[in-house]
Amino acid sequence: MSLLIKNAVLNDIKSDVLISKGFITNIEQNIDNSTDRTINAEGKIIIPSLKNGHSHSGMTILRGYADDMKLMPWLQEKIWPAEAKLTPEAIYWGTRLASLEMIKSGTTFCNDMYFNFEMSQKAYIDSGIKSASGPALFDFFDPIKAEEMKSNCNYAVENINVSQNNSLTLAAHSIYTLSKESLQWIAHLAKSKNIPVHIHLSETGNEVNECISKYGVRPVELLKKTGLLDTHLIAAHTIWLDDHEIDLLAEYNVTVVHNPVSNMKISTGGVFPYQKLKEKNIKMMLGTDSCASNNNLDMFEDMKIAALLHKFHNNDPEIMKAEEIFDIATGTEASIFPQLSSKIEVGAHADCILLDQNTPALVPSHNITSNLVYSANGSCVDTVICNGEVLMENRKIKDEEEILNQVRSISNKLF
Amino acid sequence: MSLLIKNAVLNDIKSDVLISKGFITNIEQNIDNSTDRTINAEGKIIIPSLKNGHSHSGMTILRGYADDMKLMPWLQEKIWPAEAKLTPEAIYWGTRLASLEMIKSGTTFCNDMYFNFEMSQKAYIDSGIKSASGPALFDFFDPIKAEEMKSNCNYAVENINVSQNNSLTLAAHSIYTLSKESLQWIAHLAKSKNIPVHIHLSETGNEVNECISKYGVRPVELLKKTGLLDTHLIAAHTIWLDDHEIDLLAEYNVTVVHNPVSNMKISTGGVFPYQKLKEKNIKMMLGTDSCASNNNLDMFEDMKIAALLHKFHNNDPEIMKAEEIFDIATGTEASIFPQLSSKIEVGAHADCILLDQNTPALVPSHNITSNLVYSANGSCVDTVICNGEVLMENRKIKDEEEILNQVRSISNKLF
Numbered sequence: 001m002s003l004l005i006k007n008a009v010l011n012d013i014k015s016d017v018l019i020s021k022g023f024i025t026n027i028e029q030n031i032d033n034s035t036d037r038t039i040n041a042e043g044k045i046i047i048p049s050l051k052n053g054h055s056h057s058g059m060t061i062l063r064g065y066a067d068d069m070k071l072m073p074w075l076q077e078k079i080w081p082a083e084a085k086l087t088p089e090a091i092y093w094g095t096r097l098a099s100l101e102m103i104k105s106g107t108t109f110c111n112d113m114y115f116n117f118e119m120s121q122k123a124y125i126d127s128g129i130k131s132a133s134g135p136a137l138f139d140f141f142d143p144i145k146a147e148e149m150k151s152n153c154n155y156a157v158e159n160i161n162v163s164q165n166n167s168l169t170l171a172a173h174s175i176y177t178l179s180k181e182s183l184q185w186i187a188h189l190a191k192s193k194n195i196p197v198h199i200h201l202s203e204t205g206n207e208v209n210e211c212i213s214k215y216g217v218r219p220v221e222l223l224k225k226t227g228l229l230d231t232h233l234i235a236a237h238t239i240w241l242d243d244h245e246i247d248l249l250a251e252y253n254v255t256v257v258h259n260p261v262s263n264m265k266i267s268t269g270g271v272f273p274y275q276k277l278k279e280k281n282i283k284m285m286l287g288t289d290s291c292a293s294n295n296n297l298d299m300f301e302d303m304k305i306a307a308l309l310h311k312f313h314n315n316d317p318e319i320m321k322a323e324e325i326f327d328i329a330t331g332t333e334a335s336i337f338p339q340l341s342s343k344i345e346v347g348a349h350a351d352c353i354l355l356d357q358n359t360p361a362l363v364p365s366h367n368i369t370s371n372l373v374y375s376a377n378g379s380c381v382d383t384v385i386c387n388g389e390v391l392m393e394n395r396k397i398k399d400e401e402e403i404l405n406q407v408r409s410i411s412n413k414l415f
Numbered sequence: 416m417s418l419l420i421k422n423a424v425l426n427d428i429k430s431d432v433l434i435s436k437g438f439i440t441n442i443e444q445n446i447d448n449s450t451d452r453t454i455n456a457e458g459k460i461i462i463p464s465l466k467n468g469h470s471h472s473g474m475t476i477l478r479g480y481a482d483d484m485k486l487m488p489w490l491q492e493k494i495w496p497a498e499a500k501l502t503p504e505a506i507y508w509g510t511r512l513a514s515l516e517m518i519k520s521g522t523t524f525c526n527d528m529y530f531n532f533e534m535s536q537k538a539y540i541d542s543g544i545k546s547a548s549g550p551a552l553f554d555f556f557d558p559i560k561a562e563e564m565k566s567n568c569n570y571a572v573e574n575i576n577v578s579q580n581n582s583l584t585l586a587a588h589s590i591y592t593l594s595k596e597s598l599q600w601i602a603h604l605a606k607s608k609n610i611p612v613h614i615h616l617s618e619t620g621n622e623v624n625e626c627i628s629k630y631g632v633r634p635v636e637l638l639k640k641t642g643l644l645d646t647h648l649i650a651a652h653t654i655w656l657d658d659h660e661i662d663l664l665a666e667y668n669v670t671v672v673h674n675p676v677s678n679m680k681i682s683t684g685g686v687f688p689y690q691k692l693k694e695k696n697i698k699m700m701l702g703t704d705s706c707a708s709n710n711n712l713d714m715f716e717d718m719k720i721a722a723l724l725h726k727f728h729n730n731d732p733e734i735m736k737a738e739e740i741f742d743i744a745t746g747t748e749a750s751i752f753p754q755l756s757s758k759i760e761v762g763a764h765a766d767c768i769l770l771d772q773n774t775p776a777l778v779p780s781h782n783i784t785s786n787l788v789y790s791a792n793g794s795c796v797d798t799v800i801c802n803g804e805v806l807m808e809n810r811k812i813k814d815e816e817e818i819l820n821q822v823r824s825i826s827n828k829l830f
Binding site: 061062063064065067068069070071074097100101104261263264265266267269291294295296298301304305307308309311312314315316317318321322358360361363364365366367370371374375376377378379400401403404407408411412415 | 476477478479480482483484485486489512515516519676678679680681682684706709710711713716719720722723724726727729730731732733736737773775776778779780781782785786789790791792793794815816818819822823826827830
């Protein structure tokens, strides 16, 4: 499948972009190729798509199910009992809804962690966006559950169909839901099979305190001891870090994922130490977290709120400039996922979006990046291309009505 | 002009809403009236529109002109020189763009403060939304400027055409741009003519410190001394308040306006003391502030960010629940502006919006208010009615293309 995008505005210059077999193959001012499809992008800006570094897409069916509660009652009385009711069908359609929302707001990749990941992966493949997902791993310190987990994990690793676009991770939930032995087992498997590990890390102060009293070390040090730092590790949240832990994350080339909206809404306390991580050149991604704690998947909103949070917290408007968070959100530091590109350039993966310049939020255009970060939201996205395929044009997506109806019907049945 | 809205979802019940001469005159399940116009609202939720408590709409033409800078260089090197270039035409079309954005995101009222308010008021009237605006008052402690200001203000008060929908305020800029004598003069005029006063108050710690060193009292105490507390006062920002000042605001029935996005982006330091103000039953509104410091006018976004900010700042997710900020944003406490209503009920002003339930962000619908505050953005708004007039239907607004073209052309000419 080849695709020609005509007359898009790329870095302020009107350009044609040629796409073939999932890659950008030419960018010039006038390309006159015969292609399977042509998009007239007159008056539209072309930018790299957004990449979601951390979510639990199946939970989209729980959007608005419970809010404004303290963490433990929220989990124990509301979220966990609701999750216990979720069928594979609910996870599939929840992830389809998540993918629909992500496409409509310009996101073409999601690093996911959820139960029954086979259903999530199928949903991502059916929606056309790229993903990373894998078996959700936790044992709650129960040796029987640990054996079951290992056996399921081994089966998944051997049997799942992975592709370049929909890749495998080991979704090691956290240090507070996995025994030390299981953490070691996961590290060993990850290293031997060369599979990235995705983990929640140092999201709350409580997690750190419990780790210290249980193991005598802080969470990142525990990850080092169990061998997990020695894998391709993606750590979500990473709020409560001391300087030594930040040095370890840098030394082991860990990718960290910032989830500003979820952290603020749940009130995890503390703030992702953006400046310190940046000084150490630690790779960062931006994540939405789930719709239970966000409650949408619009990465434009997360970009803005991240920038506001760090300016506010540091009492300094110069921190996290628009260009910085735009680069993070488009995946400039997401080299852990080779299926992604964050530039519109020849040789890059063709993951890009078109925004209509005739959107009030983008007028006037003193600074496009500022408009994208501080003024736009996902609704400014007109066209979405992922892996060279057109997933949305003129904001129309196939299956939209069916997805909404299925989610409504399943949600009414379960709750 | 009479209008019948058929089959809208009002508080989970399918209802017809009859509107006549700017008011809601009947709500029943089946109204069979002959009206000038009927809207089929099948599948749409009806809610009160949002009310913007503080903005400088003319500055919309400066969206993205300068960001990520410390306050004083931002103002001195960028914003003030840019404002000096703004023509009456730029202010008119900037305010038309602001009104367009507000309508498209469900806001039907703006309490404005800007130079050349006659142009802003004309723009609001031409756009169809309600507004409050008036002469922008500052003298920079220069007696000659003060005389000029008084003379212009007197002229405006005597000559401006005000209506119920587009009402007059005295836009007293702040205690740091107005001499004590001018503050007293404004208070006197406001009381004698019964005109509300709109002021910036205690936005930065610096403002408070300078007030104390200059006058020996804190800003709210200075307002009391000059008689301004004794007017119908609307105070924007009100971040740096002590308990005594909060008591005074309560005693004098001052309406305060919270501008969370602007405060975070500019990094004013401190946080609007929501809980203390709430405990004293002080009336609150929500504001966007200008597009130079926000950079959009989507009040859905401001609702969410307000709730996130207060949860984060207090480390408590129970603070500022969705229902609380929704009530504030729809104007439940905005009785200072009698042209507004915040309920869909018989006798209320017909200022309401319809949202399409087939929007991914509103699916599933466990809790509509949660979806509106935490998941929706302005693009979920389908239809906007202000004073009984349909300003937008199916997201289409008259003059949209002309407004965008005018703003682009003026912006290119000036900058």
